[in-house]
Amino acid sequence: MTQKQVWMILCLWAGLMATQATAQSTADYQVVPLPQEINEEQGQPFLLTTKTVIAYPDGGAQMAQNAAFLSEYIHEQTGMELKTKAKDGKNAIVLRINADNEKPEGYTIKVDNQGVLITGGSAAGVFYGIQTLRKSLPVQPVASVKLPAVSIQDAPRFGYRGMMLDVARHMFSVDEIKTYIDMLALHNINNFHWHLSEDQGWRIEIKKYPRLTEIGSQRKETVIGRNSGVYDGQPYGGFYTQEEIKDVVEYARKRYINVIPEIDMPGHMLAALAAYPELGCTGGPYEVWTQWGISDDVLCVGNDNTLNFVKDVLNEVMDLFPSEFIHIGGDECPKARWKECDKCQARIKEHGLEADEAHSAEERLQSYFISYAEKVVNDRGRRMIGWDEILEGGLAPNATVMSWRGMSGGIQAAQMGHDVVMTPNSHVYFDHYQSTDVARDPLAIGGYSPLSNVYNFEPVPAKLKPEQQKHILGAQANLWTEYVPVFSHAQFMVLPRMAALCEVQWMQPENKDYDAFLGRLLNLIEIYKTQGYNYAKHIYDIEASYTPNAKDETIDVHLKALTNSPIYYTVDGTAPVKHSPVYKDVLKINKDASISARTYFDDGASRVLRENIVFSQATTKPIEALQPVDKQYSFKGISTLVDGLQGNDNYRTGRWIAFRRNDLEAVIDMKRPSSIKEASINTNVVKGDWIFDVREFSVQVSDDGIAYRTVATRSYPSLSQNDADGIKTHTLKFEPVQARYVKVIAVPEKEMPAWHGGKGHPAYLFVDEIVLK
Template sequence: MTTNTAKKVISLFAAITILTLISVTTANAQTVPAEDPYLGIIPAPASVKKVAGAFIFSAQTPIKADWPADKAVVFLKNYLKDSRHFNNKIAKHNPKVKVSAGLVLTSYGADKLPAEGYKLTITPKKITIVGKGAGLFYGIQTLIQLMPVQLSAREKLPCVTIEDAPRFGYRGMMLDVSRHFFTVPQVKQVIALLAAYKLNTFHWHLVDGQGWRIQIKKYPKLTEVGGYRQQTMYGNNRDWPDSLSYGGFYTQDDIRDVVKFAADRFINVIPEIEMPAHSDAALRAYPELRCQPDDPKNPSRSISGIYCPTEETFTFLENVLTEVMELFPSKYIHVGGDEANKQPWKESAFVQNLMKEKGLKDEKEVQSYFIQRMEKFINGKGRTMIGWDEILEGGLAPNAIVMSWQGEEGGIAAARQHHNVIMTPQTTGNYFDHYQSGSPQEPVSFGRYAVLKETYEYDPVSKQLTPDEQKYVMGTQGNLWTEYVPTMAKLQYQILPRLFALAEVAWTKPENKNYDNFADVRLANHFGRLEAMDYNYRVPTPFAVIDTILFGNKFTYTPQSVVPGAKIYYTLNGRDPLDTDLQYVSPVTIIIPANEKREFKARVITPSGRRSIATRVLMYNRPLIPATVYANGKPGLKYKLVKGRFTSPDQLDYVTLTDSATTDKLNAEVLKKDNPYFGIVYDGYIDIPEDGSYNFSQASYTDTQLFIDGEKLTETEYVLPLAKGLHKIKVKYIYQAPVQTPGSRVRQTPLHIYMIEPGEAAKGEIEAGSLFY
């Protein structure tokens, strides 16, 4: 599966006249602020009752468990030994014998708890964790989070009673290892992170067009041929030399090792074997499974990355899935089913005859036939099929679970049909391969932004569903596609801290969620842990707003960091700050002379040397630009158009614009139907509703130029102080119809200009009613 690359331009700020950010005391990694109701725990528990006192944990603390060999108990013993250097002995616990001191791990009373629930009680003399199976394991994970980051011989734990259970039964994350391969230890590191934050499903995307990663003994060429490729370019991202082969795969013993590692942490591993599309790697190995075009002299117009629905193909896939299901005990088997380019089916005489034979009206129904046939085989093995939401096309397989990725619509439709749904929309912050901000300093990623707050505030249960329909929402999942993730450091950067937000969405009831507490207080402990583990997380910026422009003559700044021990550096000369620049220790006040500019940049640098994106504030002491006196305005804009190929809007200054007309809005889409390439210049006035600072942004700064009162707005200077009334507006735009190649995704840059009024948080396109000529 590949992700939608359509770029969504978002506003970075709402302009205000004075910026005064109040500093917040950084939480110490070993203590939790008194105002935190959740003691730094992520995901936030259902119930926390704090009392006075503390328990002192040490290597001498006696530990008793109902079953010392229980995998949750063994996990705790290994954690204490390997991570805290405590070699505590664990004795058999008899529930009938009262224990007055130490740590007790018991299932006695767990029958009264919800599924996967636990109860953790800490008194000055005793810690008790009540839970069974996964519940006991999650109680242990909460206890671990209450331990300080810094090691010591005697560790102080707060006295508290926590009763907790998850909101959803399905709490997952997907890792794509096809585009870039990750080793068994690296995969285990990801799984360990999921377990630490009470996620219980690892969706392993083992197969795609770029690489086949799982050994299938009956078909050795799948990994011998399909497991390797020559260099691959994604966009402008080339990450290995052209002459080198790239790849790798997991042996069946590797798979068993990972599955056991996950099971020991109460994580179910769901394998994904893509079909019918995204099958290029398999078809490189076994080209006889492709569809052949009706006319051999006229090769297919598309890249044939889709299986032909022949009996040979179904036998192949059934044999593959038989070996897969022998390796994975998971109830669920994922078959993909997304983004199928059906052109090879349209050109195949076999498929066209199959449609007539089976009474299938189009290729979408061929896909439905394909998926339903595979589902019948999977069900016959006692398993349940999961597919991306395209499996709804042509009719949904009877018992299939829908994983809704394109948006929420597929999941809503499936729930209304009473099919179980896993919500993982790319439009709600669940895609961890998306950019984490609009800053050009971010490492290359997919085009959309998925900021931490968006991930955190997503609710998988749509309000469009009735209460009866809502019960079909099994849970939620985050996805990391790895086209732009060639290293473990990049993987960690992409998922952290968004993984923490996902965990809270999946576990915590909405009424117990609070983003400010999560981001400004509780994340502190977890950043401290990531620092100690040397993980490459994305460091939060010193200001929530990365890039802004302000107008005025005096500004005071108090940047902050939630990362324990981090320092903030700033510059006033336009350069991105380094650790050799000025260190922030107290509020910085800047006075700007009339008609002059100043720039304040700040950056967080953590104790391990990790750096945040540098934030920028451009300050400009200039008066409001007066409105134009113009009494005879008519609604709309004038425009002039010229046909021709252009590489820059500047070239429109040197040609004669012949065709002229008026339009009621800034929209060139209607012109594209008859003009494969052209340049256009709009002129007129925009009506500004009130005095203030106005933010303008464009869908593209390479194809579009915007002028307000003769001033060109750019990516770095895009705000103007405007007086109420009419102001001249000029827009230059060039367009070239993209050249389509087989299998390519066509991206066009539309003419979109957005304006944010003072105090507004959301962006909207310039309204037609505000334009005059």
């Protein structure tokens, strides 16, 4: 028994002793994920007490283990200890396998006054029925639990339900990995994708290549922040022995979770090259990378020894992992070294890998390498899976694609007849921020994937034909750990977003309801607390919307809280307390204001919501876009530019909107002739994400909205590689003019420069507030 289990039992026992023996609670079947059918039955409820037994008359090691799990869950949550037995009986929770159930992971639960019957299409199906019963029970010390009579029918939507953890950037102990697996089991997730190698560290023992762990698992130090150029000076490293790997695989197997190993190749291999420099195009020397990003140094595909290395490593990996899927990465592999490498160019010539309009010769070489790795995997009766870059140069014959760069890679693969797991960074990258209040959250890579965004993810694209949709095996979320140094932080990043993910994976889309999910989530969070999981508490934060009201010339502020507790607010920037005004209806703001709001609940108070609204002559005025906003980053549309709100450096929060392939061209109706002498816009530059600055900014005015005259314009040079990213303010000053209509034009970078990886492609222009004075 672990120290954590002992602590939980002592706490529950102490609570039980402090509670009257007659204390009783009632089960609630509204759990996460919500079962397909919950039918209330006539009749008396079943009373669960310490005299109840858990019976598994089907026998067998798996069913005995299932019974032990259920007994443990009930003890952790209620303090009651239930015995298990291999025979049927009265006053029992009976676990059975029903071979007639066509869905192996499907289950039924039937409750009447005599007991509880959980049947599953397999032992795994019984396990998921156990999870539903577990989550139905109270999370408090009780003497008994009343289970209302019910019939539950359930089965998952997708056979593949995944969650990835990167241990190469930052590593976690075996016990922490087991806790992560327990978290997956709680959320009905059946695939643990274990990312084991990177430029920053090699984490799996390979006996034929001992230097992979002797050298490749250690980096001399780690960059502080986002490649700041400042380092912590602390050596960092570690790896899992093969015995530890086997232990984790077995631990997961007992919980019906398959462990998919990932050895990322041919890119992201700097740790391996540091150990065996002869496998690279230049011969080194190399060192395990101390910063984040994408290294130009990759495996030399023209070297026969490299191919032998790949074969040997994959075979040892397959000896350790019984998983049908073996992940070979295949992502973010620069081709610069291959272009200059005689061996790689010879390999290209040997196999006639010619460039065409769609692919370069080096991209064809990557396809050659992926096909080689796939054959190694297929020869062992396994299936290769890789990130969507494996599509580049032509897809290996039997490959399965994990689509992360949006949905397009998955759509293309499905249209080609390949199986797909959808894991787009737009919705299910759990290294992204969970709120717009990034200053108060731990450092993250960027992005913005709140709980609602995860919940609204639909893995099956409507544009696919029905026969193509069958290739969507399921969905997965990923946690990359560049900025996640400890396990408690990892838990914070995935919980409760994992709860939203599991409803995407398990439920039929027509049965999903976000508001209802939030109510059910509160019960699940009580289990998080019992287990000691460090979950993010953003769901308790005040939710605010800010809408420009052109008619009233106000910003209309609507506040919402998850609980029914009062919301207290101020508009002068002071911290709200229980004596502050209580929010009852829309707040209509018509001048500069500093909004603050909070609510209180049983465990304390929400974080204080803070937002500054700054008025200019443009704020709240009617605005029309004459050229389209980019669909992917339109958020609330063109009115975002007159809402009085300033965006931070995270361009995904909805405070910025984007333009690409066309200009920002918008007309503001001042509603009356007005005097203006200054105009400004903010832009957000993130060159690595193809987001550049404005190239030309101009202001035109009109009295009638038809004939315009230019009052100011300025051109800006194209960004150089060394120009800093960040928020830029561009201001035009001019002689005062009277006008009713003001047209603002901002021209984006139409072709990114030669030094950029996206050279020749149009850049994004992200713009925030238009300020007129």
